[in-house]
Amino acid sequence: MTSLWLSDRVEQPWAATDLDADPQRADIVVVGAGITGLMTAVLFARAGKDVLVLEARTVGACATGNTTGKVSLLQGSHLSKILSKHGRSVTRAYVDGNREGQSWLLNYCASQGVAVQREDAYTYAQSSDGVSSVRAELNACHAAGLPATWEDDADVPFPYQGGVRLAGQAQFDPMSLLDALVVELLGHGGRLVEHARVRRVSSHGKRLRVHVNNAAHEDVEFEAEQLVLATGIPILDRGGYFARVKPSRSYCFAFEVPGNITRPMMISTDSPTRSVRYAPVADGERLILGGAGHTVGREKSPSVALEELSAWARTHYPGANQTHFWSAQDYTPIDDLPYVGPILPGSESIYVATGFNKWGMTNGAAAALALSSRVLGGRMDWSSAFASWSPHEIFGLRTAMKSNLEVGFTLTRGWITPSTRLGRRNPNEDEGGVVSGPPWRLEARCRVDGAEHRVSPVCPHLGGIVNWNDADKAWECPLHGSRFAPDGTLLEGPATQDLTAERRQR
Template sequence: MTSLWLDRPGLPASDPLPVGERLDDLVIGAGLTGLTTALLLARAGRRVAVIEARTVGAVTTGNTTAKLSLLQGTKLSSILRKQSHAVAQAYVDANLEGQQWLVRFCADHDVPVQTRDAITYAAEIHQVEEARNEHDAARSLGLDVRWHDQLDLPFTNHGGAVLADQYQFDPLDVLTALASQVREHGGTIHEGHRVVSASKTGLPTVHLDDGTELTASEVILATGTPILDRGLYFAKLEPLRSYALAFDFATTPMPMSLSAGQPSRSIRDVPRADGTTKLMIGGSGHTVGRTRSEASHVDELREWTARYFPGAAETHVWSAQDYQSHDGIPYVGALPRGGGRFHVATGFDKWGMTNAVAAARNLTASLLGEPVSWSKPMARRITRPQGAAKIAELNLSVGAYLAKGLVTAELKDVPDSPPEGAGVVGRDGLLPTGVSTVDGQTCAVRALCTHLGGVLKWNDQEKSWDCPLHGSRFTPDGEVLEGPATRPLRTS
């Protein structure tokens, strides 16, 4: 399950921890949001350190489809159903600034970028209305989209909206360049250190999993979903998992296409440094931990690709996790109950290439006393009835899965050794136990999420324990992979 982007040597190395040093800013998370934020602050002459639990780009940024586009599926029409036109316009303005900043950065640092049309297309006749609604929403927000009743694409479609001159790239090329620039401006990057908690008495202090403490004037959480619960963002975000495959396939440059409905299909070409071009197919998303079989979603993408791109030879398969806010607008700003010194960026809803940079611009401009013009309308958004209903729906489903998980665990027996690649949750005494066998290694863990106690589900595609409540994920032996959880599972 290594992504096409992460399958490379020579990623940025880690620096020694700045123990005992006085930091201006501590950025948690070394994806696109974290490294862009760190660079902007370091350029301003501040002492900045980036803490990453795994490696640079290991989570969302290293697993994205890397489309730098202002046409984002049916995103804009969805926002307009839940927010005012002013808020939606601020979202577009923020994404435009994020896009253009990143394009300029890539040009300045020799990062290859390809220009492509972006398309939201109707895969079925019943999706035409959704695609047309997105066309109308985008035009009302100043984007020069065009409607085509039929698109020249190598798969079935019923027309769609087209926005010319958008961009795509290899996200690890971008992260490598950002990391280099962070260091050139005096910042440091520290991999393999997980933040498990933080305190706000005096200056913010974060506590790492090895007991180390680091202090800074400001702390920025750039971790996909916040790893501190003070803002209760876990109750306002839906964790989503989607899949991508790369293929060897002789193709000319093609538009970045995304279907308007479900099951989603995302298509782009991927030029490589050796002169070849790969085909990338993504989609088939679902809420984390709430599907019968993750592997079945990957099989759907394989079958679809074989139908429309016969002869394509699979080289990589992977998945990504993203978080959707209740109204589609990211949460960016001061963390509630953080004393004004903790800051957060989350809820990019699969469109992190533009939103990550916009969030970094927003956060750093605020910290440097020069807020951007579009930040106020987004910060003042009002939770309308449809948004409130979405929050209620999220939390009702969490309650339902909590109850369902406990009942399911009670009814199952725990085998001594499940079949290779399998995992089973059942009762072993009073609490659920998860037993898995991967690569011949059988592990038994307490199958309760260390965040809020959800009963975990075995992910048959990625061989992980996934929480259906708020999206935390763990390795077979219980180490944290991602999500709001910061502590490993207990072993049984």
């Protein structure tokens, strides 16, 4: 299960730094080597800062390398949600930030020779039920100053009941961008360490101590003046961001398709979501189809929706042959605006960037511009729409209360249900995973590719009981979205530790 961008890339044009190499200090440590982390690091390095990037896995391994690669200011039905909660001025500020992020990215790609395809973007209705939400998005685009138009027809082979078109948007291979950013970072004297998971952060006078495990789980400690958490969701619980965003998982297929592939970038407002674009490859083009999204850890069988999504492609693109399948995780903020800035009010030592709501290509770039401006002393007039602490968030309190009641219910249910089953009932005989046993002796068992694994199902973040994702073949915590490999190895946070194997001794 590897994305088109990660599986088809040639050898990377850079070499990472060894974790144990001196000096074990930096002006700024950036955690996370996706678009937000690497672009932020480059902007700091350009200003002469000593920058160290720490990546728990590999460059682009999480959201950026598993995105659809759309660089668009038309973002499904997102603008109408912001407008309804926050009004015209905040919506304009949000769009201005995304526009500046998009402009920076496209200019950078042009200067670095990164291939970009300029295409129109559509938000469309698949049926009459979705028309009203698309009309609302058109109104929001106009309120935000975007020259969007209504199109009764889009010349596509699938159901289309009208949509909003925004001309001149962009798409690309995001890993080509990340490679270029790493090359520039290293050229400015910055450092990048892969397979270095940050476990915790402590204070030492005016400096921070960043505690890291290398690939061999050996502890290494770095000192820094400032820290940027560009990890999808902050891995530190300060500020309670795990309770201010909702984690969701979505999926993508790449298909080889005989004949023509739809040129515009399409995304539907009505369910089930359909996201469509094409991608150039060495031997032609691929159809990229996304959808089947769900709250992490709470879908009984994601593979069912994936089968339906794949069938949709074969119906509307006859002869479609699947070449790749992958998934990604993103976080929806309670007030529909990203959180970018100090992790706590008044703090200027630790910064966060999260809540991009599946539009990380432009939001991530905007976040990097906002963070570097704040630290280096610049000014971004639109940055108030991205503030990590803002009076705007009062509009999300009801959503937050509902979401965290759901979390509490899910936590209780996970512990008191004697046997929670997702996937095959008996993983000793078939592929799948199951959590079973009484509350004082719960055990997670799975069988993948003939190998059996037994681990504790207790998420080390806040004690949720993980569930099995039969599409990704991974354990997922339904509380705040931490994910683990079949053997319990941590894939992504907010947890910072693996699932334990202590239950094997019982």
